[in-house]
Amino acid sequence: MAQFDEKISKDQFEPAIIDASTSERISKPSLNYWQDAWLRVRKNKGAIVSLVVIGILIIMALIGPSLSKFEFDKQNTKHANLPPRIEALENISWLPFDGTRTLKNGNVVNPYEQKQIEEYYWFGTDALGRDQFSRVWKGMQISLYIAFLAAFIDMVIGVAFGAISGYFGGRIDNIMQRIIEVLSGIPNLVIVILMIIVLKPGIISITVALTITGWVSMARVVRAQVLKLKNQEFVLASRTLGASHAKIIFKHLIPNLAGVIIINTMFTIPNAIFFEAFLSFIGLGLQEPLASLGTLIDEGFKSMIAFPYQMLVPAIIISVIMIAFNMIADGLRDALDPKMRD
Amino acid sequence: METRKKLLEIKNLKQYFNVGKPNEVRAVDGISFDIYEGETLGLVGESGCGKSTTGRTIIRLYDATDGEVLYDGVNVHGKKSKEELKAFNHKMQMIFQDPYASLNPRMKVSDVIAEGIDIHGLAKTKEDRMNKVYELLETVGLNKEHANRYPHEFSGGQRQRIGIARALAVDPDFIIADEPISALDVSIQAQVVNLMKKLQKEKGLTYLFIAHDLSMVKYISDRIGVMYFGKLVELAPADELYNNPKHPYTQSLLSAIPLPDPISERSRKRKTYDPKMHNYQADESVELREVSPGHFVLCSEKEFEQYKK
Numbered sequence: 001m002a003q004f005d006e007k008i009s010k011d012q013f014e015p016a017i018i019d020a021s022t023s024e025r026i027s028k029p030s031l032n033y034w035q036d037a038w039l040r041v042r043k044n045k046g047a048i049v050s051l052v053v054i055g056i057l058i059i060m061a062l063i064g065p066s067l068s069k070f071e072f073d074k075q076n077t078k079h080a081n082l083p084p085r086i087e088a089l090e091n092i093s094w095l096p097f098d099g100t101r102t103l104k105n106g107n108v109v110n111p112y113e114q115k116q117i118e119e120y121y122w123f124g125t126d127a128l129g130r131d132q133f134s135r136v137w138k139g140m141q142i143s144l145y146i147a148f149l150a151a152f153i154d155m156v157i158g159v160a161f162g163a164i165s166g167y168f169g170g171r172i173d174n175i176m177q178r179i180i181e182v183l184s185g186i187p188n189l190v191i192v193i194l195m196i197i198v199l200k201p202g203i204i205s206i207t208v209a210l211t212i213t214g215w216v217s218m219a220r221v222v223r224a225q226v227l228k229l230k231n232q233e234f235v236l237a238s239r240t241l242g243a244s245h246a247k248i249i250f251k252h253l254i255p256n257l258a259g260v261i262i263i264n265t266m267f268t269i270p271n272a273i274f275f276e277a278f279l280s281f282i283g284l285g286l287q288e289p290l291a292s293l294g295t296l297i298d299e300g301f302k303s304m305i306a307f308p309y310q311m312l313v314p315a316i317i318i319s320v321i322m323i324a325f326n327m328i329a330d331g332l333r334d335a336l337d338p339k340m341r342d
Numbered sequence: 343m344e345t346r347k348k349l350l351e352i353k354n355l356k357q358y359f360n361v362g363k364p365n366e367v368r369a370v371d372g373i374s375f376d377i378y379e380g381e382t383l384g385l386v387g388e389s390g391c392g393k394s395t396t397g398r399t400i401i402r403l404y405d406a407t408d409g410e411v412l413y414d415g416v417n418v419h420g421k422k423s424k425e426e427l428k429a430f431n432h433k434m435q436m437i438f439q440d441p442y443a444s445l446n447p448r449m450k451v452s453d454v455i456a457e458g459i460d461i462h463g464l465a466k467t468k469e470d471r472m473n474k475v476y477e478l479l480e481t482v483g484l485n486k487e488h489a490n491r492y493p494h495e496f497s498g499g500q501r502q503r504i505g506i507a508r509a510l511a512v513d514p515d516f517i518i519a520d521e522p523i524s525a526l527d528v529s530i531q532a533q534v535v536n537l538m539k540k541l542q543k544e545k546g547l548t549y550l551f552i553a554h555d556l557s558m559v560k561y562i563s564d565r566i567g568v569m570y571f572g573k574l575v576e577l578a579p580a581d582e583l584y585n586n587p588k589h590p591y592t593q594s595l596l597s598a599i600p601l602p603d604p605i606s607e608r609s610r611k612r613k614t615y616d617p618k619m620h621n622y623q624a625d626e627s628v629e630l631r632e633v634s635p636g637h638f639v640l641c642s643e644k645e646f647e648q649y650k651k
Contacts, residue, residue, distance in 0.1 A: 030490055233443045237436065241458040241462075256447065
């Protein structure tokens, strides 16, 4: 106990300095919304892997057709239905790239040797002897075109329609919402079939069909968000300062909607890609000799038992695209949603 | 009293919602009062009685159903050209209730504060603009470094001060404070109210202070108006209203204030107010009457005689 009795001299103390300016200081580094979101996207491994996968697929779609020695629409019936064969990988027995295929009775044959073909078809050839490798990446280009088209339509028509409808309200809103209901009431497939009557089946009729209906869900989401935001006090404050409608929409509403818009777009993209593939699969989409992942799957599907690789490769690629886009969308939603802020 | 200049005259202001429909709401039902230059007029009343709607209608966030708002003798409602509106926005500003909703989360504090400067073109160069922002930040007791931060990094009291700085940016003469302290912690309330008092002294501002905290209203206001269901029932200088309430609703409201004294608190009687107790006849005209100099009460002719005694 003796140690507690020790006298502590006054000069050991120093008065604390209470300074208002230091108490107002914030030590945390300043991050804006996007830096903050990127920190959280980075934590999501699935989204990052998907981002890389999509990046690789986009690069392959752009350079893939020219990597192969064969044109995507060059027919060579002598080389029809060849299995995949890749130069260095053909000697690794467990990889399916050795140019052999198994017949129904279990015999393994090598059509390249039977027909004495020197060329290497990396993903094999189809029933008309066209190089599957360049056809797959050509099809991928179509899917990417659809993806960007859908994103563009969503961001431009959907956002503008929803923002105007929600912001001005009243009779304008009423009329615009009835238009949306009419549009969403007609099934997409019916619109495409009607388009085909007027136009030829192909990329243009799909583009028109997507333009007519693709933005409806985005317009609804944006309208709902605008309705929520437009009576927030920061918008009222801007109005009392005398800001114009355009300024309020572009400076206050759209930046606050950015997260929702991006998330919605990312979820629309895989749907649009699948829509195109589906139309091509049932024969309403792209026509020969153009290739899309849908038509490739359709052709491969006809000889699925004999030549499974013809369907497998495009099917795997479209699945990978869809999964990757969905995972990115998921990661972005977690990152951009302010309710998840930690 | 009469020698002071009237800055704002509100005449028979009405604000109805859903007019003509079964769910018509008469949020503000014909109120009239004046605000003198340099004073603080407190506006109190229970939730939903139309205090905030009155404030928002005065500043044109809603289009008034009927009535006039004269600012310096000029009617500010009705169709206006863009220039007239800008001049009006320049003079009248508003401080909002919720400090968490009143700042755009995607804008830096400097942009929030400079919004009015940009709209009205008050700064010629970027440097000039930033200097004005720094000056405003210092006026409300914040630092220069805060200009590059985002609103979510601040506390409620700090945000409310940013909101005040935004309103001050256009150098207004008249500020409507719509429950500026009700969302804040009690210790911070004093900070914000004292800041507002200091600014009033320095810049000669006029306030319409909307609140439901009676003790805070008494502290800041020169005169107090009491609202009940869209009507102004009593308007008097602050001390007069507290010491000598005439209208039964005001008496009821004042009797609800708890006292920090257990002995008197035990004997405090809560008066209730029932609008039926007036028993107004159809032919009686109920209006604001001046019972003593500067003290107005909503009453009928008969009650007026009683109140005058």
